Amino acid sequence: MKILESLKWRYAIKKYDKSRKIASTDLEKIKEAVRYSASSYGLQLYKILIIEDEEVREKLRAASFDQEKVTDASHLVVFCNYTNPTPDDVDKYVKLTAETRNQDIEALEGFSKSMKKNIEAKGEEVDHWTENQVYIALGTLLAAASELKIDSSPMEGFKPPEYNKILGLEERGLNAAVIAAIGYRSEEDTYHHQAKVRKPSDELFETI
Structure with missing residues (x-):
């Protein structure tokens, strides 16, 4: 399975190469994969924002505990669930x-x-349900990016109310639920040189 090798390659990169941008053709492939992601009833009660604007990303970085990934990755992806x-x-x-x-x-x-x-x-509880849906789409994005050897970092370390204000989401009935940085790893990132740590299969899985 090619997906296994891709997932083994993938790391949650901490430092991105700011000079490298994702080709538009590859970005479209990622978007198409996410478009076909599983969704309850197939309703897709979410909107996915791809943030390229540097000024906007600087504002979002301030609302993300000053994490440099927000501005240095090729793109920032904001998964927004329908609130109502x-x-x-x-x-x-x-x-x-x-x-x-x-x-x-x-x-x-x-x-x-x-x-x-x-x-x-x-x-x-409906907004909690729609918020859970975006995590399925997020997982699809991570897998699709890894197939293309594009790095990704899922992030919950941000302030949703501030994101909502900066991006004007509340008036659109949306809420920033989770974000992901996508791009290419910097050689200065130390994590991708380390062995990937996961529980052994017999500890993680149980057949009943």
């Missing part, structure tokens, strides 16, 4: 499903009602 998904979000997905599969939208009415009912039942 609505029946309209379901309707848009059902319409897209009907168009993509050449189906009558009426045939999907039961599926639509089921989704709406289940989302409504989540109540105040």
